[in-house]
Amino acid sequence: MAKRGSRRKAAAGRRTDKAKPTGWRLWFRRLFMWGGGVALLGVLFLGLAIVFAARSLPSYQELKATQNAQTIIVRARDGTEIVELGPTFxxxxxxxxxPQVMKDAMISVxxxxxYSHFGVDPIGLARATWVWATGDKRFGATSTITQQLARNVFLNSNRTLDRKMREAVLALAMESKFSKEQILELYLNKVYFGGGAYGIDSxxxxxxSHPATELETAEAAIIAGLVKAPSRYSPTADVQAAVDxxxxxxxxxxxxxRIDPNVTVDPTTVNLKEERGQNSVRYFTDWALPQxxxxxxxxxxxxxxxxxxxxxMQRTAATSIKSNTPEGAQGALVSLDRDGAILAMIGGTDYVETNYNRATDAVRQPGSAWKLFVYLSALEAGYTPDAPVKDVQTTIDGWTPRNSGGSYAGDIDxxxxxxxxxxxxxxxxxxxVGxxxxxxxxxxxxxxxxxQTYPSMVLGSSETRVIDMTRAFAAxxxxxxxxxxxGIVKVTTADGETLYEHERKRATRLVPEYVAAxxxxxxxxxxxxxxGRAAQIGRPVAGKTGTTSSNKDGWFIGFSSGITTGVWMGRDDAKRVRGLQGGRAPAQAFAAYMRYAVKDRPIEQFNTELKLPEWQLEPDDEFYFGDPEDYYYIDEQGNLIEPGLGDGERNADPAVEGGEQTGNAAERPQVPQNNAPPAVSDDFLDRAIGERPAAPKPAQQPAQRAVQPTPSPRPSVPASPLPQQ
Known part of the structure; x- marks a missing residue:
């Protein structure tokens, strides 16, 4: 009996040990229990969030009436309306x-x-997670139609985790409150398709050019393809991209x-509406409004x-560019007022054909227009317009520049x-200058x-923008x-409340006035x-041409009566344009525009007077005569005058009588006997009176200089200046 009892106790002990897991089994069990608890709380929290979100959602009729985009009226400097941007419904x-084909096209892409998910696509989310975990791409799950609708109506497009979570909650709430058909109807009537068009009918x-009720398969495919990137796939911007x-x-x-695999649909046969509403003003608004x-x-x-x-001015600029730009090339223009206000901006010959803004976005070589900075540096370093230079063959670090005509003028200024x-x-x-x-x-x-800082940079090998070069000339x-x-003066609400007003920034002096002159x-x-002779307009004009190698780019930038205008012409593929030179088509376009731009402005003469700094001035007569307040000097009659004495006063030394000096060198006024240095050097006196010593002076006796007798009055000081620096 005792043995049987001990066996039962041992078996019970073994069963007790198996009932209490240890080691990894214990931690796995704890993790499962805690994870399950956290997941349960998460589901509860998500459910409560969905319930509250669903209760706060507007009704279906309210959502139909909401407008989720902003209307912007753009006005010119005189207040006239030039374009209205924003939603068209x-x-x-x-x-x-x-049409069912429109629904099928949108759902397919x-x-x-x-029709199978509940607002969030778990399969798509799992696939995106797997791609992110196994590859090097960023995490990017595609939003469902419901999520897109929630984002367009209630949220913004920021790519943040918080926004994605709110988007998912709202999508789940919308699925719980509205039917699939209602959500799809809201989406197709509110989604943005580019060009200001909201909804499939717009x-x-x-x-x-027809309502959405008449959409065919190919047309529906084009519209459905726009949602991903409306500007990139717009038929009016890039037909081929839209077709692809x-x-x-x-x-x-x-x-x-969703359609028969044997059905052949050719999107290229679709008749697109010819766009006439766009014009050159859009180049300007595309640059200004994002600000x-x-x-x-x-x-x-x-x-x-x-x-x-x-x-x-904008209309004239568009005409001048279109009429002067060589065939196959593009043109751009920027015109600035004296305070930096943009008066006209042309980014190409036809905005409908291409909305790429070459005035603000394209970077091209400026050619000789870049010499503005070379000569500014030279003038600041001490050169003047009249300074002599040599037009000769030159080689710098193995680079030998050549003039356009291949000839050299020799000594010029x-x-x-x-x-x-x-x-x-x-x-x-x-x-x-460096x-x-x-x-x-x-x-x-x-x-x-x-x-670049290679030697060829002086000829404009570094690429730049039209607006930047124009800004430099405006300075x-x-x-x-x-x-x-x-480009923006002020922004107001429809009720007239001012939201923003431009404040002119304090100008910074870039170079001294004499350099600018x-x-x-x-x-x-x-x-x-x-x-630049082709840029003449019957009043003072200052400017510079620019032509790059093989006639790939032509520039003219100049100013008159406070308006600075830059013109560029060339091909987008940077191929050669036959006959393109800065002094021809660009200068002609500049003149055609500027004649209109300055017609109501007074004629202004340029300030070209050089008021050079002292270090750059040539020596004048005072260098020879001296200053009576500073040291001994020789007057125009050749008399030696002591410091501080007025005109006509003579030295009180008895050796000087009647304003005439004797012929004895010892009777000349001597340096004061106080061991002080002489007020002026002997070389100065020699040069001042036109005499030179016969022999070198002893270094230890600077005051005992021999002077030859000279009759009175003394000859006047030579007027010839020193050689030009």
Whole structure:
């Protein structure tokens, strides 16, 4: 009996040991229990969030009435409306009015499991997680149609975890409150398709000139393809990109069985509406309006943007560029007022054909227009327009620049070298002042693109933008003071409340006034007699041409009556343009525009008077005569005058009688006997009275200088200046 009892106790002990897991089994069990508890709390919290979100959602009718985009009215400098941007809504289409092919196209490309998920696609989320965990791509799950609707109506487009979580909660809440057909109806009537069009009816009328109820398969594919990137796939911006994207949509529709695989649909046969509403003003608005994100607090109310644009100048600029640009090339123009206000901006010959803004975005080689910074550096270093230079063959670090005509003029001056755009002289000046100095000068004047410091940089090998070069010339026009381009004067609400108003920044002096006057002298000569003669408009004009190798780029930038205008022409693929030179088409376009731009402004003469600093001045007569308040000097009659004595006063020394000196050297006034140094050196006296000693003076007796007798009066001081520095 005792043995049987002990066996039962031992078995019970073994069973007790098995009932209490230890080691990893214990930790796994704890992790499972705690994880399950946390997941349960998460599900509970998510459920409560969805319930509260669903209760706070607007009704279906309220969502139909909301407008989720901002209307912007852009006004010119005189207050006239030049363009209205923002949403355009077509007719609201109920679910049964929307063509089934439009629904199928949108679901195929944006959310293939739309009818099977509950607002968030777990399969798509799992796939995105797997790609992120096994690859090097960032985590990027595709949002469902419901999520996109929630984001468009209630949220912003920030790619943050917080926004994605809120988007998911709202999508789940919307799925719990509205039917699939209601959500799809809201989405197709509210999604943005580019060009200001919201909803499929507005997009259909914009691109195909008919309501969305008449959409065919190919047209529906084009519209569905726009959602991913409206600006990139817009038919009015890039037809080929829109067609290629539509082909992707059609392939997905066939793979998902939404259209017959044997059906052939050719998007290229679709008749697109000819766009006539766009014009050159959009180049300016595309540049100016994105700045509102920095200038204004976040707002969705309608606003009015008052700009610096002059309607007449903009129209004239567009005409001058289109009529003068060589066939196959593009042109760009920027025109600034003296305070930096943009009066006109042209980014290409036709905005409808291409909306790429070559005035603000393209970087091209400026050619000889870059010499502005070379000569600014030279003038600041001490050169003057009249300074002699040599137009001769030059080699710098193995580089030998050549002039456009292949000839050399020999001895000329700085003004002539600039006017005729002598490459050899620019190379020599750049080498003398330092290529890094030229680069620093360009940066000082507002060039924002990288600058090379190779010798060839003096001829404009570094690429830059039209707006930056125009800004640099405008600073010269402003007397060497900085100019900041701007396009927005103020922003107001529809009720007239001012949200923003431009404040002119304090100008910074970039170069001394005499440098600005000197370069203006050079620029004016370039137009009067040099390479820019085609830019003459019957009043003072200062400017510079620019032509790159093989005629790939042509520039003219200049100013008159406070308006500075830069013109560029060339091909987008940087191929050669036959006959393109800065002094031809660009200068002609400049003149055609500027004649209109300055017609109501007074004629202004340029300030080209050089008021040089003292270190650069030539020695004058005072160098010979001296200053009576400082030291002994010789008057115009040759009399030696003591310091502090007025004109006509004579030395009281008895050796001097009647204003005449005797012929005895010992009777000349001597240096005071107080061991003080002489007030003036013997060399100075020799030069002043035109005499030279017969033999070198003993170093230990500076005061015992022999002077030859000279009859009175003394000869006047020679008037010839010292050699020019």
């Amino acid at each position: 077509g007719k609201w289409l109920n679910s049964d009015e929307i 944006e959310d293939r499991r739309y 997009a259909s009328r914009k691109f195909f 994207r539509a082909q992707v949509v059609l392939r997905l529709m066939k793979e998902q069985g 509102l994100d920095l200038l204004l607090p976040e707002t969705f109310e309608p606003i009015e943007v008052w700009t610096t644009l002059d309607v007449g 700085v003004r002539t070298a600039f006017a005729y755009s002598k490459n050899t002289v620019a190379a020599q000046l750049g080498y003398e 290529f890094g100095t030229v680069a620093s000068m360009a940066k000082r004047f507002g060039i924002t693109t990288p600058i 010269v026009s402003a007397g060497g003071n900085s100019v900041e381009p701007y 000197g370069i203006t002298d050079l620029l004016q000569t370039a137009v009067n007699t040099g390479t």
